[in-house]
Amino acid sequence: MESQRTFLFIGLLLVSFLLFQEWNNEKLQANADTSATTQQVTAPSSSIAQDDDVPASTQNDVPAAVTKAVRSVITVKTDVLDVKIDTKGGDVVEAKLLQHAETHGSDTPFLLLGEFEGRQYISQSGLIGLHGPDANPEGRPVYTAPQKAYELSGDELRVPLTFVDNKGVQYTKTYVFKAGKYDVELEYTVNNTTSDPIQVQLYTQVKRTVQPKGSMVDQTYLGATYGTSEEKYEKYSFEDMAEANLNKNTQGGYIAFIQHYFVSAWVPDQSVNNTIYTLLRNNQGIIGVKGEAVNVQANNALSLTSTFYMGPKDGDALEAIHPDLDLTVDFGWLFFISQPLLVLLKLIYSFIGNWGLAIIAITILVKMALYPLTKAQYTSMAKMRALQPKMMQLKERYGDDRQKMGQATMELYRKEKVNPMGGCLPLLLQMPIFLALFYVFLESPELRHAEFMFWLTDLSAKDPYYVLPILFGASMFLTQKLQPMTVTDPMQQKMMTYMPIVFTFFFILFPFPSGLVLYWLVSNLITIAQMLYIYRGMEKQGIKVRD
Known part of the structure; x- marks a missing residue:
């Protein structure tokens, strides 16, 4: 040749x-415009998400929630992250990367999660199942926190959010931030003070407004990805979500949303069986992972954990969280050379x-x-x-x-x-x-x-x-x-x-x-x-x- x-x-x-690429973008944009409803996702200046997309739960014995707490936003600042947490659901509704500028030469930090001209990109987590407070038909729980603002001063910062239902069961959702780290540990502690056992199921997910991909040189693949015990790295685009909901059972695994240079990802407990799923609702694409339903015995406490990463595509940092998560640095099929x-x-x-x-x-x-x-x-x-x-x-x-x-x-x-x-x-x-x-x-x-x-x-x-x-x-x-x-x-x-x-x-x-x-x-x-x-x-x- x-x-x-x-x-x-x-x-x-x-x-x-x-x-x-251009033909595909126009097609995807047309689909997105068709599927969009008149209920646009537009958050107020407080960056509080206005809708609740919780994975389906077949259980219906959820106790009524206590809704005395006033919904607000908690700010958390570390040396690399500036985060806002909505007390309703305890979701991460905004994340700025302090070491990465929005544009070249700008002093404005890069906005990874948040609101983008009517488009939404947030991280959600909660408890569903028989007694999970997030499965309550009256709405997700509103947590209380000791402070409205937190700032890292040492190696570790713990941000606890607490909710108590009408039966006296205490749910504590704690985010653990560490210096120099973009990964945040989530510790969910259920303290069952009742005389009966309760059952809950942890879910973690990332939600993003459907949007077409830009040109090849503007960005690489923009969409959802996941990994299982058998599939190290698979893409699941907005178009895939529109065709069918993903439903994969696996031990361990991970889910992520990737874009050019940056990624957000949930890595659940790798020792348990999880279900990876997707939803497409109100022009919002969701990929998430549900853990096993667990029983908390009477007068006992149980903790569930997961890890959330929100930051640049740093292969070493991602691999430290999950051995296959570095594949979200999408080098294509030639990754073993790249x-x-x-x-x-x-x-x-x-x-x-x-x-x-x-x-x-x-x-x-x-x-x-x-x-x-x-x-x-x-x-x-x-x-x-x-x-x-x-x-x-x-x-x-x-x-x-x-x-x-x-x-x-x-x-x-x-x-x-x-x-x-x-x-x-x-x-x-x-x-x-x-x-x-x-x-x-x-x-x-x-x-x-x-x-x-x-x-x-x-x-x-x-x-x-x-x-x-x-x-x-x-x-x-x-x-x-x-x-x-x-x-x-x-x-x-x-x-x-x-x-x-x-x-x-x-x-x-x-x-x-x-x-x-x-x-x-x-x-x-x-x-x-x-x-x-x-x-x-x-x-x-x-x-x-x-x-």
């Missing part, structure tokens, strides 16, 4: 993918201290490691180019007799010791590595708002002056000029001539992150240097490479 055809093939794939490359990229950055230079360094290292394949590719292409006069002679001799032409061609290849697939196979072996690098640069939160030098102050954003796309187009043009032209069809030759221009406008129209374009540009420049070195060596051996 010649490099010219490869450029064309990749270009057609990218254009086709983006066209499909993950080591990300480790290498971080290692290089630890020495260099600049993500742009780290990208250049890892590109050089990868291209050097793949040099034997590159040499095999261009050597084969050059040899094929040198055979073109003899191929034309065979074509003139055998004309339209394809059988004899094929036999004569194979004999020529054997005699000249040329492998017709020699230019294709090395390229195919290199493609997974470069595609894995593509996802590393696209998905890694470390590159969000990372500065390089000069005008490139954010490697996750487009080049504001389009210098990199233009340089990339120029490098692609030079690559084509240096390569031996093996394409003989005039139409294909003309298409190859225009490909650098097409790719340049492609990178300008679709705002690819400048870090990605920098990687492609450096890769092209190294390829040019390697090509010149390889061809110079072949010409010394008497092999004619170019006209």
Whole structure:
């Protein structure tokens, strides 16, 4: 497979993918508009959620709730999180990430959970089952708290919320925040002060307003994901929710909502059997997990636990919570290549201290490691180019007799010791590595708002002056000029001539992150240097490479 055809093939794939993406977005938006009701989710300025989406409970022996407490919002601040908790249900209704800016150069923290122009994104948890207060038809419980505001001053901060029903059963929902951590422990303690046993079932879920995904370069997959004991990582989009509710039984497992650079996830008790479910209601997509129904004996207490993560896609931090949760850093099916490359990229950055230079360094290292394949590719292409006069002679001799032409061609290849697939196979072996690098640069939160030098102050954003796309187009043009032209069809030759221009406008129209374009540009420049070195060596051996 010649490099010219490869450029064309990749270009057609990218254009086709983006066209499909836009069609898919319009379709999803139409579905969302159709399913939306007149009851829009619009919270007041206090950020209190206005609806209760509780998973179905077949039990109906729930005691009447005590509703004397006044609903309010509790604020919790740590060194990395600024969180608001609604006392009704004890839900996390807002979360700001203090170490991540909303926009580049802004002092405003990134809003991960909360209200987004009428769209809602919150975390919910509670107790359903025979005596679960969240299953009460009169509404979810309203908790009381010792304070209205909390701030972490040590290594750990406990925020207890308490509710007592009309039978005297005490439910204490405690969030445990830790310094430098985006994961929060949830401890649910049920103190049964009655003379009868009670039964409850813990559920945890994330709810987000249905919304279509943006373009490929704006963000990666936006939607729900989950993992079970048999399926390490599965996506379940809003469209999937519209088609059918998910219902998976598993020991352990996890659920999450992911977006570009960030994730929210619930990791339940891994020692018990859980049910992973989805709901789609009032234009709200929900993914959650229910634990087993448990009995709390008379005059006894029982604690149930779960972990909630709300923060950047930090693979190490996610893996520490659940061994498969790091897969939400969505590197696609090439994750087993992308993950080591990300480790290498971080290692290089630890020495260099600049993500742009780290990208250049890892590109050089990868291209050097793949040099034997590159040499095999261009050597084969050059040899094929040198055979073109003899191929034309065979074509003139055998004309339209394809059988004899094929036999004569194979004999020529054997005699000249040329492998017709020699230019294709090395390229195919290199493609997974470069595609894995593509996802590393696209998905890694470390590159969000990372500065390089000069005008490139954010490697996750487009080049504001389009210098990199233009340089990339120029490098692609030079690559084509240096390569031996093996394409003989005039139409294909003309298409190859225009490909650098097409790719340049492609990178300008679709705002690819400048870090990605920098990687492609450096890769092209190294390829040019390697090509010149390889061809110079072949010409010394008497092999004619170019006209």
